[in-house]
Amino acid sequence: MFKLNIHSIVDVITNSSTVIYTYQNGVKEAKELLQEILNIIGEKKEVDDLFSIGVFASDNDIYTEYLSELVEDGDDEYPDNYPVDGWEAQGEYIDELKENILKKEIKKPKWMEEAESKEDYNGYTAETSLYISPKDEKHTLLIEKMMSFLNSPYHEAFRDG
Amino acid sequence: MKLLEMADNMIKTREFREHNYKAVWFNGKTIRMTIDPKREISELEYPEFYDIKITGYCQGYCPWCYMNSSKEDYHYEDIIDKVKDYFGPMSSNERPFQVAIGGGEPTAHPQFIDLLSAFKELGIEPNYTTNGMFDDRKILEASKEFCGGVAVSCHPHLKLYWEKVAEKYLSESIKLNFHIIISDVESVDYFTMIYNKWKDKIDYFVLLPYTAQGRAAEKDIDWKYLVDKLPKNTQKIAFGAGFYPYLLRKDHDIQVSLYEPEIMSKFLDLKDMQLYPSSFDLTPIIKEIKCR
Numbered sequence: 405m406f407k408l409n410i411h412s413i414v415d416v417i418t419n420s421s422t423v424i425y426t427y428q429n430g431v432k433e434a435k436e437l438l439q440e441i442l443n444i445i446g447e448k449k450e451v452d453d454l455f456s457i458g459v460f461a462s463d464n465d466i467y468t469e470y471l472s473e474l475v476e477d478g479d480d481e482y483p484d485n486y487p488v489d490g491w492e493a494q495g496e497y498i499d500e501l502k503e504n505i506l507k508k509e510i511k512k513p514k515w516m517e518e519a520e521s522k523e524d525y526n527g528y529t530a531e532t533s534l535y536i537s538p539k540d541e542k543h544t545l546l547i548e549k550m551m552s553f554l555n556s557p558y559h560e561a562f563r564d565g
Numbered sequence: 566m567k568l569l570e571m572a573d574n575m576i577k578t579r580e581f582r583e584h585n586y587k588a589v590w591f592n593g594k595t596i597r598m599t600i601d602p603k604r605e606i607s608e609l610e611y612p613e614f615y616d617i618k619i620t621g622y623c624q625g626y627c628p629w630c631y632m633n634s635s636k637e638d639y640h641y642e643d644i645i646d647k648v649k650d651y652f653g654p655m656s657s658n659e660r661p662f663q664v665a666i667g668g669g670e671p672t673a674h675p676q677f678i679d680l681l682s683a684f685k686e687l688g689i690e691p692n693y694t695t696n697g698m699f700d701d702r703k704i705l706e707a708s709k710e711f712c713g714g715v716a717v718s719c720h721p722h723l724k725l726y727w728e729k730v731a732e733k734y735l736s737e738s739i740k741l742n743f744h745i746i747i748s749d750v751e752s753v754d755y756f757t758m759i760y761n762k763w764k765d766k767i768d769y770f771v772l773l774p775y776t777a778q779g780r781a782a783e784k785d786i787d788w789k790y791l792v793d794k795l796p797k798n799t800q801k802i803a804f805g806a807g808f809y810p811y812l813l814r815k816d817h818d819i820q821v822s823l824y825e826p827e828i829m830s831k832f833l834d835l836k837d838m839q840l841y842p843s844s845f846d847l848t849p850i851i852k853e854i855k856c857r
Contacts, residue, residue, distance in 0.1 A: 409602040412822035413587075415803070416593040417614045417665050417830075418692045418716030418742045419771055424804040424812060424821050433596055437576075440591050444575060462602035527815070531602045554578065554598075554605055 405503060406551050408434060409462055430529040431457055434534050441550050454543050455536050456506040462518050462533040464498040470519035481515045506537040577688070579658050584609055585762035590662040593690065593713040593740060597829075608828040611659040616832040616844055619644050619680065620669035625696045627720050629746060632844065633779035634669040641835045644676050645683050651838065652687050663713055666693040667844075673699045681711040692716070694744060696723050705733055714740035716771065719759055734778045735766055742803075743767050748775035753791050764801060775805035777846055792817045807845065 410430040417423055438451045451457075461467060468491065474482040487493040504510045520530050537550075538544050580587040586606045590596045595613065599606060621638030623630070641647075652660055664684060670676055672695050684691035690713040699715055699758070708715055715734055717727045734741050743763065745756045759769055772791070777783045788811045795802060799819050804812060806826035813823065831850065832841040840850040 408596075409599045411597040411599045411606055412824060413597070414595045415769060416690075416692050416714030416740055416742065417663055418694050418714055419616070419665055419744065419773065419805055423771055424806065424808065424823065425769070430596070430776075433594060436594070437589060437591055437596060440576060533602060553576075554587075 406547055408534045410534055430534055455538055457534060457536050458506045459532050460502050460535055461530040464495045466530040467498050467519050468494045502535055503537060576664060588613060595662055611828040612661055612831045614661045615664045617664050617666050618668055618834045619666060619671050620674045623668060623670040625723055626697055629781040631776045631778035631781050640674045644835050647677050647835050647838060648683055660689055663690040663692055670696055670699055672704050678703060678707040681707050684788055686713045694718055697727035700730055705737060708739055709737050714742060716742040716744050718744045721755060740768050742769045742771050744771050744773055745789055746775050747772050749787050750790050753794050757794050769801055769803045770805045773805035776807060801841055
């Protein structure tokens with residue numbers, strides 16, 4: 405899984421100061437961007453054919469802390485196979501869950517959505533990121549290169565590629 | 566994969582790790598990312614976009630003009646050299662993705678087309694705002710060739726001009742935004758009327774809060790009425806920075822990503838090359854451009 409921590413998205417700026425654009429979660433724009441890169445490198449396939457893209461909390465603690473609260477409250481929504489102890493195992497559980505949701509093997513559980521929309525004491529909800537997963541192992545290198553490209557202002561990964 | 570050469574003009578990236586910022590620009594869109602999602606992006610030393618004032622001249626005589634522009638004011642000189650001297654020494658990472666050229670009425674400036682071309686040569690996408698009164702075929706063609714987008718200011722008393730020009734830009738497939746000033750009930754109703762008429766043709770309706778600056782007198786903004794009247798689907802609506810405090814309130818369900826205004830942008834007045842936080846905050850910024 406690859407991760408993009410999207411902060412904000414703006415379109416063409418024609419105004420005399422900051423413009424605050426409305427947007428949903430960045431999936432549409434991220435797909436457009438990845439498609440643009442695919443077009444440039446001559447890849448004929450569509451983004452959706454190659455990758456699964458979804459939105460999750462940037463930090464797994466958002467989920468694990470929420471689940472801890474469910475455990476304490478004895479809530480029924482608590483998943484049976486969730487490791488009660490060990491933060492490493494809990495993190496791996498969340499990562500696996502994200503992968504399976506991206507692959508559409510399971511639906512996003514309600515408790516995950518609740519954890520993401522829960523407000524902290526400042527009234528802010530969890531930071532979210534875009535997660536991208538190749539549908540086929542053979543496209544892992546491609547997404548690795550695309551992510552390197554996006555992560556470098558000097559495009560070094562593609563210079564030597 | 567020799568992507569760099571092909572990608573150079575299509576996808577650009579900037580990164581300032583010290584500000585927790587990276588951004589990708591493509592097709593006029595900018596996607597900003599945090600390097601550490603737990604921290605905010607801090608104010609950029611090298612802005613992502615600039616608002617550039619090239620003239621004080623304008624024939625529109627809008628009573629609410631916050632720049633106090635008029636026919637008696639003048640076009641600034643040597644704007645091409647000034648722009649090249651200012652942005653030329655910057656590295657590609659430091660250069661902004663785009664600029665918004667304004668005034669006054671920027672299209673009335675005799676060097677306007679050369680300026681669009683100069684920005685394009687620097688690898689910076691020029692956009693601009695017009696009141697539509699300086700209707701010229703060459704400007705239309707240059708806009709198509711060089712600009713990422715154009716905004717038309719939808720002032721009620723200039724309707725005959727901006728509607729005509731908007732149709733011309735659209736016929737040339739130029740990306741077009743509408744700027745509408747929002748204050749009282751009447752202004753919101755005016756926006757609603759324009760939105761309903763043009764919503765299928767226009768990229769974004771940028772709502773700008775009335776600003777009591779220049780010759781604009783004090784006036785309240787009826788935020789509640791605006792929220793009530795906004796279309797259910799707000800995907801074609803954008804807000805000027807002055808709406809930031811309103812958007813922070815929790816009395817609406819408009820989905821926006823909020824961040825401190827002006828941390829990504831600055832206002833550059835080509836009259837004296839003075840930099841300001843924005844055209845609404847004219848506190849001079851002392852900035853040294855590093856020589857290479």
